[in-house]
Amino acid sequence: MPKVEVERLWTHVHWLAILAEQGTYTAAAIRLGVSKSAVSQRIVELEKATGLSLVLRTTRSVRLTDAGNALVRDVRSAYEQIAHSFADVRDSAGVARGLLRLTAPVAFARQHLIPVLAGFLNEYPEVRVQLDVSDQISSIASEGFDLAVRHSNQIPDTHVAWKLCATHSVLVASRSYLQRFGDPQRPEDLVDHNCLYYPRGSDTPAWAFEALDPSHVVEKRLTVPIKGTFATNNSEALRDAALADLGIALLPDFSAQAGLKSGALVRVLPMWRSVGAFPEHIYLVRPYSAHVPRAVSAFVDYLRGRFAAGFI
Known part of the structure; x- marks a missing residue:
């Protein structure tokens, strides 16, 4: 030809x-x-x-x-x-520029990612950000994303991942709810409360806990069945239900942070650590490539600096 x-x-x-x-x-x-x-x-x-x-x-x-x-x-x-x-x-001039296509889970994007974007875009005015907000785990490569935020315990070997921060689960409730129904002193007390939970496909939902001594050393582990009138697959919705005095919610710390900081929510069973309810890390992920664009590396560095300390 x-x-x-x-x-x-x-x-x-x-x-x-x-x-x-x-x-x-x-x-x-x-x-x-x-x-x-x-x-x-x-x-x-x-x-x-x-x-x-x-x-x-x-x-x-x-x-x-x-x-x-x-x-x-x-x-x-x-x-x-x-x-x-x-x-x-x-990138030879060391300037980050161009379109940066991101995807992130709904709760993390709304509560934490979007609020810090202004700082990044002010620092890198030649970068434009297009954000897909979704809890669906889509293919990063086929959808054309440069970077994805993943709340996960494992990342595929075909991807490059940067650990953004550790995360953990916390039990929370409104002060009004606890004043009406009492503050549980041990996990077994949860059977007498309306528990707001993330459905996992089980007919009998249960929460697992580890007891921590004052030095945060694990003393014992147990699993307790729970029941409640509300379940949802969105942590923001669980948080809002707790804020509405509906019951005790188990949330990832990034969804509970604002409510705890304002005093609208309080910790329940603070000396017990939830186990296995949600992943324990947040990663920034991209398909493997020999070249990482300057805008991507700049954004990764910026977010790691903002979130390295975690949430609670």
Whole structure:
């Protein structure tokens, strides 16, 4: 194929790769910021130029043929090298710039990430941030994210991870609730309380605890069944239910911090540590790459400086 023709089709192959990632012409068009018909036209032109069928079309989705996969695989490495070269040139001056695409869980993003973004953007005015707020664990690479916040105990080996901070779970309730129903003195007392919990698929929810002596050394462990009139898979909703005097909630510390600091919530069973309710670390994660853009490394350093001490 003539060099001029190869250069003309370079963008076509990129669009083919995006189509493969997104799975439908509509999703690919949205990702590229063009019309669905424009994507379709580029693919048809590419198939005519190569003389090959590159895409298998169904009523709901598309997938690449073996020839299409081979073409995308061979060209993708070239795109990555070009991207790294551009990034190296941009970063050579040591200035963070460009679009930084992030994804983060709802509670952490709303309560902690968004409030500190202004400081970062003021420090790095040439960086723009696009934040996806979701509790769904999406594929970082296929969705095009530069960085993800993950509340997790394990990170895939295919990803690079920076530990942001440790986190732990705390029992909290409003002062009004405890005045009405009493302050539990030991985990077994929870059976007489309305417990607000994160559903785990069990018909009989239970909370596990470790007893800490004054030196915070574990003395004993136990698991107690709990019951309650409200359960939800969102820690902000659990916190709000506790603030509304509904019962005793088990929360990750980053969701409880503001309420405890203001006095709207108080700790319950402070000498007992919850075990296994929520992950114990928050990480910043990105797919493995030989090059880390300056904007990413700057943002990682900034967040680690802000959150290294944890929350409570």
